[in-house]
Amino acid sequence: MHELNRVYVWEFPIRLTHWISFLCIIALSITGFYIASPFAHAYSTNQYIMGWMRFIHFVSAYVFLMSLIIRVYWAFMGNKYASWKVWFPFTGERLRELIGDFKFYTLISRKHAHAVGHTVTAGLTYFFVFLLFAFEIVSGFAIYSLTQKGFIWPVLGGWLLSVWSIPTIRLLHHLSMYLIFVFIGMHLYIAWWLDSTEKNGVMGSIFSGYKFVAGKE
Template identity: 45%
Template sequence: MKKRIYVWEIPIRVIHWVNFTCILVLSITGLYIAYPFIKSDPGNQFVMGWFRFIHFVFAYLFVFTFVVRIYWWFAGNEYAGWRSYFPFGKDQRKRLVEQILFYTLISKRPPDVIGHAPLAGLTYLTLFAINVFSILTGFALYSIYYPGGIMYSAFGWMFSLIALPYMRLFHHLVIWLMLYFLMLHVYIILFNNAVEKNGILKSIFTGYLNVDTKEIE
């Protein structure tokens, strides 16, 4: 028997789609900045300038939603909390193994979890660390165009840890990691939606999941 449960609150859903848009825009503009594929007259068309401007605007938007998401770790409901990002309890470890067996097609039964499953929590924790690195290196690269400014004062220390060419390389590699995650994320959602039939695909729009009553118990 299924029961409809409100899992994803409005801020979580808004942040999800804003982040999705930011990742796409930052990836497209970042790839252009790395490999300019539109030939233009720099004297009067400013194509690179516009791509960089859009990249910076969406970078600030991404940072804003990143901070709001951290806040919602503590302000949101039980499904949005920070504990799901650290699945190291005994019960969570058990469900983590069950989930790995399920996704490797060894087991046909998905773990009984409402909200973020343990493997998803670990994945998002890893993404959290990657995003912190991307933000720091991005602002450091941004700061070099005005070494006397406040941005360089805040992020210039990064250059004592990572040389400029490597910082550009690592920041660029984040694009490919995020694009790979997007493809994997879409596949997993479609897979779960087909197998579990719990409305997980619609839940990011409505906030509601159709959950077996035994999972609630």
């Protein structure tokens, strides 16, 4: 029997931004679906369904952006588990870990590389997920800039209008949402799997911040 230690892995800003992003993605997906294809119709012009959907979409988008900024800030200010370095596993040793992870997740091997924070695969995945989030934000601002006057909107996303046509930007903004859904499905599945097999409290850690680690860390 190993001796289990409680290790404080996910600091408060990490947990806060995780759950804010979670709520924002839900709000943005529902309202985004409505904006793309209105699934409920108003009975009278006194209602303001599309207006509210867009309002919630825009407010959630700003909250999501702020949450992402805090997360990136904490990648430089936080502990080693939150560091930006885990997003770029490009050293020889870590690349070998990546191959080990690949064998583990494809059920070829039962050996799972030990990591208190993110595994190498998780870190790399989050790097791509952050790129996806960044694309959603930039393409969102590109569409938003159509109605906004001022210098800031072309900087935040309006420049994309000279790269793609507006319908193409809308399409990619929409399709990226499904890629986020794919990530969420895998994220939940793997968290549940590892929580139930490794029993190190990975599920609870995103609420409490603590994981249980055998031996000294």
